[in-house]
Amino acid sequence: MCQLLQALPLWQHWYYVLVERTTVSGAAVYFQLTTQLQDCSRPGLTRSSSGPSSSLNMPQSFGSAGGLSSLEGLPDSGFSISAANTSWGDSSTLQPSCWPIRPTLRNELDTFSVHFYIFFGPNVAVPPDRPALFSINLLPVLDSGGVLNLELRLNMSSVQGENLTVFGCLNYGVPLISGDNVSFSCQTESLFGFSLSVNTTNGISRLRIPYPQTGTWYLNLRSLCSSEHGWRQCNNISAELNLRTFLSPCINECGTYGQCKLLRTNNYLYAACECRAGWSGWGCTDNTLAFTYGFQLLSTLLLCLSNLMFLPAVLIALRGRYLLEASVYIFTMFFSTFYHACDQPGIVVFCIMEYDVLQFCDFLGSLMSVWVTVISMARLQPIIKQVLYLLGAMLLSMALQLDRHGLWNLLGPSLFAVGIMAIAWTFRTIRRRHCYPPTWKRWLFYLCPGTLIASSAVALYAFVETEENYFYIHSIWHMLIAGSVGFLLPPRAKSDGRVTPLARRKGCGYQLCVNEQEELGLVDPGSVSINSICTS
Incomplete structure (x- = not known):
């Protein structure tokens, strides 16, 4: 005969029993499996199960069920599990280890934003002679991708000068209740719970569980008073607590140095913090590798002040009477400066308008600067040049709405403009039977250096720039791309000398x-x- 006592079985869970034979003989082995469940609210009632239902999943050649029998030899566990765990009644009629469990109501506000309310709460009373039990039900899929938050706040006026401590234990599947009145435990040999406590010195306690297991969680609260010889049961003092339980997408909205984002992987939705400025942790609270304030200020100044390299390009454009090109350079310099001032990961942030607007204007200005510079180098007729400027602005706006961070958003318009310039130069070379531009000084001192600088900027942007070196590589990109404009922009067109x-x-x-x-x-x-x- 083999017997097993499970004092704290998980509620609403399946238990599987594996039976193996120790001999290799071919004879059939017959056995009887009987289970017994004792209801603590009704001590005289014991429910046993055996018969056909106990062998539904058994191979017929391996075992068969016998007649009904009782497990009279099982030892008393000293702890009983209530089958009617939500029953309400007079606690004096129940066994000392059988207490009513107060359920909670859920109020869904948003994705992973659920508040659990207690009847006649949120203030709850913890009596001195028995624990207070609460249940929290988390739904599958809907509640598993967030953070379960639990907050206890002790009402100091309810302790009446006693050195009182309220212990709490949150665990999954079945409540853990201490076996006596002068101790409190939050773990057994097979179960473990999350413990928290509040007292007259520290009146607030918080517990956060990222990505909690779905199902029913149980909170057990017990009040004890300290004495010279340890803990004792309090004398007719019911501690009053303010209990808050809720689900949130992230811990403290990821704090100052993080952003809470909803992610989806294999149809599984969950929330996570995206930390910045070197911060890490569940709630972006680990500052082990965090950037200092001076480093944040330096990176912001580099990214913003590097845009001043567009000032020489603006002056050269104005001197050459390229007013439209100069206005594009001023637009790019302005919005790139304030976009990077608003895009910083730390606390050195300054935004003059919405971030999305600044980002769009910065990207559009950068692409338009490349576009108008190359088109102006082609020396086209004014009407054709104006059409290409307007067409480029519209197409670039559409491309940025599709994908702002795509590499081809920069290379595509640049290569297309270079193609137009190459066709115009080839046509002019064939018509004049002379290389265009005609002077070697223009090639040596302007076109070749400008092309080299622009190519270096594109190479840094495409292949070298990473999140770690962003602040100084992107600053170099600003200076190189702005400096190349001063070399590539053609000089002022000579006026026609015809005599009127x-x-x-x-x-x-x-x-x-x-x-x-x-x-x-x-x-x-x-x-x-x-x-x-x-x-x-």
């Missing part, structure tokens, strides 16, 4: 009529041909 009829009538003497000069600068004056000599 009015000037021809008013002029006197001889005048030189030059139909066309080279579009780019650094042209040797001796190479200018004189098409005709006009007289007044």
